[in-house]
Amino acid sequence: MSAHHSHDHEHDHGPQPTSLTLYSPAGVLLKAAVLRRAAKRLAAHGFEVHIDEAALLKHQRFSGDDEARLEALHRVARSGTSIAMAARGGYGLTRLLDRIDYRLLHQSTERGMRWVGHSDCTVLQLAMLAHHKSVSYAGPMGAFDFGGDAVDEVTEACFLEAMRGELEAVGFRTEAGFDGLDVKGSLWGGNLWMVTSLLGTPHMPKVKGGILFLEDVNEHPYRIERNLLHLHQAGVLDAQKAIVLGRFTEYKKSPNDRGYALKSAVEHIRSVTRTPVLTGLPFGHVPTKVTLPVGAKAQLVVQGRDVLIAW
Structure with missing residues (x-):
C-alpha cells in the first residue's frame, strides 16, 4: 500500500462519526418512509447518514433509469463515504455491469470504503472482485433490514461489528x-x-x-x-x-x-x-x-x- 493510502486510512479513523450513504442501484423503492426509518435507525448507532439524491427515483420497476443508477453508483464511489449501503435489491445491476467504472469503485475500497448489500448486489460485488480483487460486504440493506417494523438483533450486531472492523x-x-x-x-x-x-x-x-x-x-x-x-x-x-x-x-x-x-x-x-x-x-x-x-x-x-x- 502506498504512503498516500495509509495516510488516508489514518484520516478515516479520526473522531468524526462514520458516514453511511443509502443509495438505490437496482429495484424501485415504493415507500420513501421505509428508507427514512432506516436512516433514522442507522443514525441512532452514531452513523452520519446521507440518502443519495437519486435513491427515491422511479422508472418502471427500477430506482431511476440506467443512466441515473449508474451515475448514483459512481457518485457514491467518489463521495468519500465510509459505508455504501444499498437501499434494496430487486433487479437492475445486471444492466449496468458492462458500463461500471470498476477502477473508481476499487479506489473507493482502497480508501477504506465498505460496499454492503445482498440479493441483486451479488453481481456488483462479484464483478468488483473479478475486475480488481476489491473486497465488499454481503450483508443487510436499508429497506428490508433497517426500514421494517423491527430490526433483527443478530443482523444489526453483525453488521455494526463488521463495519467497525471487529467482526473476525x-x-x-x-x-x-x-x-x-x-x-x-x-x-x-x-x-x-x-x-x-x-x-x-x-x-x-x-x-x-x-x-x-x-x-x-x-x-x-x-x-x-x-x-x-x-x-x-x-x-x-x-x-x-x-x-x-x-x-x-x-x-x-x-x-x-x-x-x-x-x-x-x-x-x-x-x-x-x-x-x-x-x-x-x-x-x-x-x-x-x-x-x-x-x-x-x-x-x-x-x-x-x-x-x-x-x-
Whole structure:
C-alpha cells in the first residue's frame, strides 16, 4: 500500500462519526418512509447518514433509469463515504455491469470504503472482485433490514461489528458428517441465481480453492438444483474447497414433487461434486443474516456440528 493510502486510512479513523450513504442501484423503492426509518435507525448507532439524491427515483420497476443508477453508483464511489449501503435489491445491476467504472469503485475500497448489500448486489460485488480483487460486504440493506417494523438483533450486531472492523468470524450449526473439515480460501458468493448469471461473462471471478456461499429466494428446489448443476457443469463447484448453503426461502411446493424437496436437491449436488456441501449459514432473504467479506481470505473449520468461518 502506498504512503498516500495509509495516510488516508489514518484520516478515516479520526473522531468524526462514520458516514453511511443509502443509495438505490437496482429495484424501485415504493415507500420513501421505509428508507427514512432506516436512516433514522442507522443514525441512532452514531452513523452520519446521507440518502443519495437519486435513491427515491422511479422508472418502471427500477430506482431511476440506467443512466441515473449508474451515475448514483459512481457518485457514491467518489463521495468519500465510509459505508455504501444499498437501499434494496430487486433487479437492475445486471444492466449496468458492462458500463461500471470498476477502477473508481476499487479506489473507493482502497480508501477504506465498505460496499454492503445482498440479493441483486451479488453481481456488483462479484464483478468488483473479478475486475480488481476489491473486497465488499454481503450483508443487510436499508429497506428490508433497517426500514421494517423491527430490526433483527443478530443482523444489526453483525453488521455494526463488521463495519467497525471487529467482526473476525461467524459461527453456525450444520448437519452431521463434516467434523474435522478445515479449509482455507477466498470467501465469495451470494445469491445463487445472480452467481450463475455471471457464468461466461468477464464479471465472473475465477476463484480456485475458495469457500463459496449461496442463498436464494422464490426459487423452487428443482430450480435451485438446476442452478447448482449449472455451476457444477461449468467446473465451479469442484474448484472450491467448500460450498456453504444459506437460506433458500419462499418457494411453493408442487403436486409433481412427490417427496422431492430442498434436501433432495442438496443430496443430488453432494453426489456429483467432490467438494463438501454444508448447510445452515444464517444468510439469505431472511431477517437474521450475518455480514460476510466477499473476496477476503477465510478459513472454515468444523468441530462436531459447529462451523466457524474466520477471516
